[in-house]
Amino acid sequence: MKRLLLLLTLLLTLPARAETLLVAAASDLSYCIDELGAAFSKAVPQAQLKVSTGASGNFFAQIRHGAPFEVFLSADMDYPAQLARDGAAVAATLTPYAVGRIVLWTLDARFDVQQGMRVFDDARLTRVALANPAVAPYGRAAKAALEAAGKWPALQPKLVIGENIAQAVQFVQTGNAQIGIVSLASVVSPRLKGLGSYYLLPEAGMAPIVQGAVVTAQGRNNPLATRFVQFLSTPGARAILQRHGFGMPPTPAAPRG
Incomplete structure (x- = not known):
């Protein structure tokens, strides 16, 4: 017992x-x-x-x-x-x-993302990163924002497409893209906070x-x-x-x- x-x-x-x-x-x-x-x-x-x-x-x-x-x-x-x-x-x-929210983000001081969508008119811009709209909701949101601003057709040859939002962020980090349309959560994360500059795209006219x-x-x-x-x-x-x-x-x- x-x-x-x-x-x-x-x-x-x-x-x-x-x-x-x-x-x-x-x-x-x-x-x-x-x-x-x-x-x-x-x-x-x-x-x-x-x-x-x-x-x-x-x-x-x-x-x-x-x-x-x-x-x-x-x-x-x-x-x-x-x-x-x-x-x-x-x-x-x-x-x-x-x-989620999307932002314009850059590590390249030549580009002032505070201009919002007007930054895409800069002739020096050759590479823009975003997540694949076919499989990534943030990519779809980025495409919709560019279409609403009338920028999508002209940017087609400049797009660097990531499989997901993390890869789009990586393209900007490594210099393979000068500007990225990425998630706010990415750029304010402890790992990236304070790197470069970002512009929070207005929610008006955009589906949340x-x-x-x-x-x-x-x-x-x-x-x-x-x-x-x-x-x-x-x-x-x-x-x-x-x-x-x-x-x-x-x-x-x-x-x-």
């Missing part, structure tokens, strides 16, 4: 077994996803996040074809909503978690970049998946996102009656 009690005591005092959650996250989250993961693991000690970052459109295609990601953090609402319609995600978990999270079909039976999506709406998670340059989606109105 004593040996049995001792064994039970040892089992009860063992640390909880880590449980893994596989997360696919849009590249604009690259600079804050580790902090979000650490905060979630503090709230749920047994949770261990394994995160891949990349273009939302690429993750969308992979998840549709059965990739093992259990949570999808997209840079838009369309991709996760489509997964839910296709049965590749749990519709009830679809949640807006952040609002509302970003959505969803539990995938692969994550349906992992309780951590739903808990992580819910965690993104907590004050702690929202504070982290805001500190990294994201806006917050409107809080749903409480039901009447």
